[in-house]
Amino acid sequence: MASAVWNGVVTFGLVTLPIRLVTATESHATRFRQIQRGTADRVRNKRVNERTGEEVDAAEIVKGFEVGDAYIIVEPTELDDIAPGRSRALEITSFVDVAAIDLVYFDRTYYLAPQASEYNGVYALLHHAMWKARRAGIGMLVMHQRQYLVAVTADPDGVLAAHTLRWADEVRDPRKELPELPEDKAAPVGRAADMAVRLVEALSADWNPAEHRDEYQEQVRELLTAKMTGEPVPKAAPAPPATGTQDLLSILEASVEKAKETRSEPPST
Template sequence: MSHMIWKGAISFGLVHVPVQLYPATQSEKVGFNLLDKRSIDPIGYRQINKRTGKEVTRENIVRGFEYEKDKYVVLSDDEIRSANPESTQTVDILAFVEAPEISFLYLDTPYFLAPDRKGEKVYALLREALKASGKIGVANVVLHNKQHLAALIPVGPVLALNTLRWSEEVRDFNELKLPSEDPKKAGVTARELDMAKKLIDDMSDSWNPSTYHDTFRDDIMTLVDRKIRAGKTEAITDVETPRESRQSAEILDLSDLLKRSLGRGKNKAGGRSQAVQDDDDPEEPATPRRRKTATAKRANGANGTRGAGARSAATRKDAPARKRSAA
C-alpha cells in the first residue's frame, strides 16, 4: 500500500468531503546507479554551495524567494504553510466542466483520494453525482508547497485527483509550421482520407493497458539476469553490433502505402484482419514475370499465412520454366 501524502477535504459549495491523498502511479523505469568503475563503489549526490564549492548538509538548506538579483527572502516550511492554511488543506472546487473539454496536454500527475473520518457517505454522493452528470471538477490544491490546478475525476469506485498544467505552461502550437486543416489545401485527396479512415478502423481495439509493455525495460532486465547467471556482475562485456535501426519510409506514393498498410493493420494490432483486395489495379496478363508480380501484390494484401502460400505457389509454378530456360 502506498503512503498517504496529504489529508484535508474536498470543498464544493457548503459541502466538505474529508479525504486522504495517495499516489496513483509508481515508477517502473529502469534505474541505474552511478559507480566508480575502479571499485564499483556508489557515487553519491552532493549538494554544493555554488560560491564556496563546499558541501552543505541538509539541516543547513532553507527555501529562499529571489526578489532581486542575488537577494532573497528566506521562508521556512511552517511559514509557507501558515501563509494560507486553508488552501493547503483543501481541494477547493472552482467549477464543474464536461470531461472532454480538458485537453490531454494539460494532464500532469494523478493521485487517488480516499474518504477520511467517516466521510464515506458524502464521498460516495460526490462520486455518483459526478458520474451521473458526466462532468469533472476543476479545483485548486496546494501540494508540496506549490499551488496546482487539478481535475477531480470519478474512476470506478475511487475519486482521482489529476493535477493540471497552468495555461502558461502549455506552449502555443501556432508557433509550429503545420499543414492546413482543410484537407484539400493540405494536399490530401478524398480517396486517401477514406483509406486512412479504413486503416484506423481496421486497427481499432478496446483500451486495455495491460496489453502494452515497456519492452526496453524487459530487455534490460533480461540482460541483467543473463549477466548475473554468467557471473559477470561487475565486468563490462563486449556487445554485438546493434541491429540497424529501421529507417522511415520515403513517401513516394501515399495511396500505395495506405493500400499496403490496410492488409496488415489489424494483423499488427490484434491478428484478426481479413485480406483486403485491391480492385483498382487489374491483373495484367500472362508472362511469368508479370504473373509473379501480380501474385506478390495479392500476397502483400493478404495475411501472413496466405502470403507465404502465394509466394510458395509462384515459386513452384515458375520453377519448370526456369529449368527449361537453363537447358
C-alpha cells in the same frame, strides 16, 4: 496500503468531505546506482558551496531569487506563511465536461479516499453525481508548498481521482514551437486520405492497458541477466525508413491488409 500524501477536505457547494490523497501510480523502471568506472564505489551527490568547495548542511540552505548580481533571500517558513488555502481544503468551484480538458494539461493522478467509514455515504454520493453527469470537478489545493489546479473525476469502479493540471501559461503553443507543422490546415482529400481513415478503423480497438507492456524495461532486465551469465544480447532492430509521398498510397493499402490479417488470426495461447 499506500501512505497519504495529503490530508484535507473536498468541498462542493456547502458539502464537506474529509479525504486523503494517495499516489495512483508507481514506477517499474529498473533503478541503477552511480558508481565509478572500474570500481564498486558509489558516487553520491553533495550540497557544496561552489565558492569554497565545502559541503553545506541542509539546515543552512535557504532559497534565493536572483536579481541582477544579488539575491532576494526567502526562508522556507516564509513560503509556508503565504501559502494559499492553508485550511487544507480542495474546493470544487465548477464541474466541466471531462472530454473538454485537453490531455496536455494532465500532470499527476492521485486516488481520493474518505478519511473514515462514516464519510462513505458522502463519498459515494459525490461519485454517483459526477459519474452520472460525466463531469469533472475543478478546484485547487496546496501541497508541498505549491498550489495546484485539480480535476476530480469519477471512474466506473466507484473511485474518485484527483488529477493535478498544468496552468494555462505552462502549456506551449504548438504553432510557435513547431514551425515545421503544415501551414495548410485544410483536410487532406483523395485516395490516400480515405485509405488512412480505413487504416485507423482497421486498427481500432477497445482500450485495455493490460494488453500493453514496457518492452524496453524487459530488454534492460535481459541485458542485466546476459551480463551476469556471459550470454550475448541481441540489439534492437533499427527504426523503419521514413515514408515518402510517392510510396504513401501503396504503403497505406498494404498496412490496411496487414491489419485485417492480424485481426483475423486466432489469439495465441
